[in-house]
Amino acid sequence: xxxxxxxxxxxxxxxxxxxxxxxxxxxxxxxxxxxxxxxxxxxxxxxxxxxxxxxxxxxxxxxxxxxxxxxxxxxxxxxxxxxxxxxxxxxxxxxxxxxxxxxxxxxxxxxxxxxxxxxxxxxxxxxxxxxxxxxxxxxxxxxxxxxxxxxxxxxxxxxx
Amino acid sequence: xxxxxxxxxxxxxxxxxxxxxxxxxxxxxxxxxxxxxxxxxxxxxxxxxxxxxxxxxxxxxxxxxxxxxxxxxxxxxxxxxxxxxxxxxxxxxxxxxxxxxxxxxxxxxxxxxxxxxxxxxxxxxxxxxxxxxxxxxxxxxxxxxxxxxxxxxxxxxxxxxxxxxxxxxxxxxxxxxxxxxxxxxxxxxxxxxx
Numbered sequence: 467x468x469x470x471x472x473x474x475x476x477x478x479x480x481x482x483x484x485x486x487x488x489x490x491x492x493x494x495x496x497x498x499x500x501x502x503x504x505x506x507x508x509x510x511x512x513x514x515x516x517x518x519x520x521x522x523x524x525x526x527x528x529x530x531x532x533x534x535x536x537x538x539x540x541x542x543x544x545x546x547x548x549x550x551x552x553x554x555x556x557x558x559x560x561x562x563x564x565x566x567x568x569x570x571x572x573x574x575x576x577x578x579x580x581x582x583x584x585x586x587x588x589x590x591x592x593x594x595x596x597x598x599x600x601x602x603x604x605x606x607x608x609x610x611x612x613x614x615x616x617x618x619x620x621x622x623x624x625x626x
Numbered sequence: 627x628x629x630x631x632x633x634x635x636x637x638x639x640x641x642x643x644x645x646x647x648x649x650x651x652x653x654x655x656x657x658x659x660x661x662x663x664x665x666x667x668x669x670x671x672x673x674x675x676x677x678x679x680x681x682x683x684x685x686x687x688x689x690x691x692x693x694x695x696x697x698x699x700x701x702x703x704x705x706x707x708x709x710x711x712x713x714x715x716x717x718x719x720x721x722x723x724x725x726x727x728x729x730x731x732x733x734x735x736x737x738x739x740x741x742x743x744x745x746x747x748x749x750x751x752x753x754x755x756x757x758x759x760x761x762x763x764x765x766x767x768x769x770x771x772x773x774x775x776x777x778x779x780x781x782x783x784x785x786x787x788x789x790x791x792x793x794x795x796x797x798x799x800x801x802x803x804x805x806x807x808x809x810x811x812x813x814x815x816x817x818x819x820x
Contacts, residue, residue: 593657593754595664596761605756610798 471568477600478561480507484603537566538580682772689776709816725750744804765789767802784809
């Protein structure tokens with residue numbers, strides 16, 4: 467049984483730039499995956515605002531009955547949005563590139579995997595001269611290395 | 627303070643021996659710089675052949691300088707005059723200085739007498755680069771091909787040098803082959819020298 471169901475990468479304006487399915491139940495409809503991505507983007511932004519403590523960067527883990535959702539926001543490349551009301555600053559939001567995996571409930575060590583995926587993204591996507599920022603990721607090397615990383619994670623999971 | 631006693635004081639800066647300098651640069655820094663080089667050149671051209679030519683020209687300037695430097699540093703101001711000599715110079719000395727390792731293989735072309743190939747499983751400049759499908763056989767190794775051409779040209783071995791992807795059986799990624807086709811005069815001279 468696959469521990470990871472799917473992986474999403476969304477850019478800072480909420481567009482889905484990468485989506486991959488690892489579950490056995492077949493691929494999700496393209497429109498649905500886009501919807502999930504933008505829904506998560508908005509929820510993540512709202513959570514920043516609703517947080518009782520200041521300096522919140524959004525949801526990192528969402529636990530449900532049938533799945534866990536782990537989210538990682540990139541450390542750089544933020545856009546900072548300021549909202550004004552009657553020329554007074556009312557709120558500030560931070561939006562970066564977000565990586566999130568949907569996995570089996572209780573799956574461990576997802577933060578490590580997400581960090582590793584972020585590393586692969588910085589190496590094989592951002593250093594590729596043919597990749598345009600904020601556009602869908604179509605890089606062969608990224609795919610190859612990602613598959614390896616997920617496989618390694620699965621093997622490690624079985625050994626545990 | 628540790629080590630202070632060991633440093634000999636020179637009154638004149640010209641008496642100081644030249645340090646060899648740091649031998650390595652950050653791979654990430656290089657990858658970003660190279661990526662920008664490719665992106666900049668992409669904005670200046672309207673077809674892939676021209677992009678390849680521009681990258682090769684950029685490499686040519688590097689090659690010409692590398693030859694000067696290495697002849698001075700490693701060979702005591704002498705340079706190779708024979709075909710196989712210069713080829714092994716490129717394959718080992720130049721590669722080692724530029725990429726930190728000797729090239730994977732140096733072969734003679736089977737079909738033509740004037741063709742030689744330097745193959746590399748994973749060329750350093752291609753480490754992070756995926757070529758989009760619509761660009762066909764384009765290879766950023768054109769830059770390295772340019773370096774090789776610069777070295778050969780500077781040493782008096784004019785040649786046409788191109789970079790190609792060659793699929794390898796059982797491997798997901800193709801290897802890069804730098805194909806060197808020497809000019810006729812080089813082979814004639816080589817034959818005369820015996």
